[in-house]
Each structure stands twice: as structure tokens, then as C-alpha cells.
Amino acid sequence: MDLKADLSELDLNDYGEWPILIKGIATLLIAALVAFGWYHFHTQNQIARLEQERKRETDLRATFEQRQHRAANLDAYRRQLAEMEETFGAMLRQLPDQTQVAALLVDVSQTGLAAGLEFELFQPEPERNRDFYAELPIRIRVTGHYHDFGRFVSGLAALPRIVTIHDINIKPMTAPRRGAPADTTGGRLAFEATLRTYRYLDEGS
Numbered sequence: 001m002d003l004k005a006d007l008s009e010l011d012l013n014d015y016g017e018w019p020i021l022i023k024g025i026a027t028l029l030i031a032a033l034v035a036f037g038w039y040h041f042h043t044q045n046q047i048a049r050l051e052q053e054r055k056r057e058t059d060l061r062a063t064f065e066q067r068q069h070r071a072a073n074l075d076a077y078r079r080q081l082a083e084m085e086e087t088f089g090a091m092l093r094q095l096p097d098q099t100q101v102a103a104l105l106v107d108v109s110q111t112g113l114a115a116g117l118e119f120e121l122f123q124p125e126p127e128r129n130r131d132f133y134a135e136l137p138i139r140i141r142v143t144g145h146y147h148d149f150g151r152f153v154s155g156l157a158a159l160p161r162i163v164t165i166h167d168i169n170i171k172p173m174t175a176p177r178r179g180a181p182a183d184t185t186g187g188r189l190a191f192e193a194t195l196r197t198y199r200y201l202d203e204g205s
Contacts (some may be wrong), residue, residue, distance in 0.1 A: 014178055017045040030203050037135040066203065101136065104161050108138065111155035117191070129201065141171060152191075169195045 070077075110124060121141035128135040144153070149170065155162045169192040 012024070024062045044193040078155045100161075101197070101199055104159075104163075105138070107159055107161070108156065108163060108195060108197075110138070111159065112142055112152050115151035115155055116141040117152055120190075121192075127199070132201055134199045134201055136197050136199060138197070139192075140195060141190065141192045143190050145188060146170075149189070149191050156195070166196060 019064055102173075104122065109119065112119060119140065119142050121139060123139045125137040125139065127136050129135075142149075153165065156165065171192075173188050173190050
């Protein structure tokens with residue numbers, strides 16, 4: 001069988017008379033072309049779209065699980081928010097209003113006296129406004145023994161209002177306290193610091 005001669009004698013209009021081998025090869029070629037065209041123009045786009053949908057499904061599933069987790073913990077978040085609001089309210093109640101600042105200054109000075117300290121300086125300075133509160137610095141200089149200072153600081157911490165201590169400087173007294181013998185200071189120390197108390201600024205302020 002001469003395949004080359006058979007191919008040269010083929011009549012495209014007389015397909016039914018082609019040799020069986022040639023028919024088979026032609027059929028396979030046509031089927032391959034149809035399959036390639038179907039894949040290239042139809043199936044390939046569907047595969048790409050399928051991959052996009054799978055990725056979208058993964059993203060949606062992750063979003064769903066995240067929101068489901070939030071929903072499951074919503075009650076816990078609400079309880080935490082209520083606790084934070086309660087804590088914040090308690091802190092605000094520790095900030096005196098304008099009428100209570102004078103009483104707080106008296107409490108600070110009485111706390112120092114109760115601890116056995118002697119005040120040499122008690123100087124409130126001008127208020128400094130912050131975001132929602134005003135800061136009132138108080139410069140103090142007191143004398144006493146080391147443990148007296150500890151009781152004073154503990155007493156300030158126990159006050160119902162917020163008082164913070166800054167710029168602490170403790171040093172031996174270089175001169176005798178009033179009424180003491182000239183050759184001794186009685187082991188006393190000088191305690192210098194800046195106390196800061198705070199006042200809540202309402203909308204009117």
C-alpha cells in the first residue's frame with residue numbers, strides 16, 4: 001500500500017471512497033481539532049472561572065468564620081465594654097469637680113501632717129488643661145524621717161481622689177530644723193516633689 005500515492009489520489013468530494021486507514025487518520029485529526037478548539041474557546045475559560053469561584057468560596061468561608069466567631073463572642077464583648085465603662089466612670093468619679101479641689105488640698109496636707117511630716121512648702125500652681133481633665137500641680141517640700149515619707153505616700157494612695165507624685169528628690173537636711181540643736185538635724189530628711197491632682201472638665205468648662 002502506497003500511502004503517498006493514496007493521498008495524492010484522494011478526492012475531497014468523495015470521502016466515502018477513501019481507504020479505511022486514511023478515513024481513520026482524517027477522523028482522528030478532525031476530532032483532535034474539534035477537541036482543541038472546544039478546550040481553547042470554551043473549557044479553558046470555564047476552568048479559569050472555576051478557579052476564581054473556588055478562591056472566592058475560600059475567602060467567603062474565612063469571612064463567615066470570622067464573623068461567626070465575633071457573633072459567638074458578642075455577649076462577652078458587651079460584658080467587657082460594660083466593665084470598661086464602669087471602670088472609666090469610677091475613675092471619673094475620682095476626679096474632683098471645681099468645688100472639691102480645695103477640700104482635696106486640705107486632705108493632702110493633713111495626710112502629710114498625720115505621717116509626722118513638717119511642711120516647708122505647699123504651693124499649688126496654675127491648672128493645665130488636657131483633653132477632658134485639668135491637671136493641678138502642687139509643689140511641696142517637707143521634712144521628716146524616711147519611714148514618714150513612706151506613710152505619706154501610702155496615705156496619698158489611700159485617698160478617694162487621684163493624686164500622683166512626680167519629680168521626687170530626697171536628700172539629707174543641710175541645716176537643723178527649727179528648734180533643734182545647732183549641731184544636729186535629728187536624722188531628718190528633706191523630701192521635695194510635685195504632686196498632681198486632677199479635675200474633670202465638663203462641657204461647660
